[in-house]
Amino acid sequence: MSFPGDHSACCDSHQRPTDVLKAEHRVIERVLDALERMSESGRIDHDLWLKAIDFLRNFADGCHHAKEEDALFPRLERAGVPRAGGPVGCMLDEHTRGRALIARMVGGLDAAAAGDAGAARAVCEAAAAYIALLREHIWKEDNILFAMADRVLDAGEQGALRDEFDRTERSEANAGRHERYVRVADELVRATAAGQPARSVR
Secondary structure (H helix, E strand, C coil): CCCCCCHHHHHCCCCCHHHHHHHHHHHHHHHHHHHHHHHHCCCCCHHHHHHHHHHHHHHHHHHHHHHHHHHHHHHHHHCCCCCCCCHHHHHHHHHHHHHHHHHHHHHHHHHHHCCCHHHHHHHHHHHHHHHHHHHHHHHHHHHHHHHHHHHHCCHHHHHHHHHHHHHHHHCHHHCCHHHHHHHHHHHHHHHHHHCCCCCCCC
């Protein structure tokens, strides 16, 4: 499946870096929708939840948030956008809160999958909190922070940022990861729509 958030988007010299991040948001939102269906189903499919958590850790956080924290946010700070008490600090705080909620999901997953009703409730509550947090976070970035970035970063800064995104995607550590997790998102959507476990990705 071709998706606007795939690796080729990072290589388009006509695309703004914020457009790359917005495209990744659309992939993340599809997984949030799938996670919502999973948490509302009343059934904890261990493998399916692990797949979703793997996506959240390695794409939403490890790929997408890393681009923001390592590349975009420092450039915004150098351009005069404040961290403490400002939008950058708010986004960083929400990234941290999201990681804590993922840890809560992981911490209760084994017991929930084994039939512990209390653990299942705790996992689903953490998932619901994460979904709400990320949806609001994405809205703030798409409609406020990224518009600010497009205003304060000149063409040279935007080109350098786009190149930095591209180098990150092409690094040996990240080779193929972006495309792999776009496929994982597709599988989670299909699995939750059909009520069947997603097939394994290798």
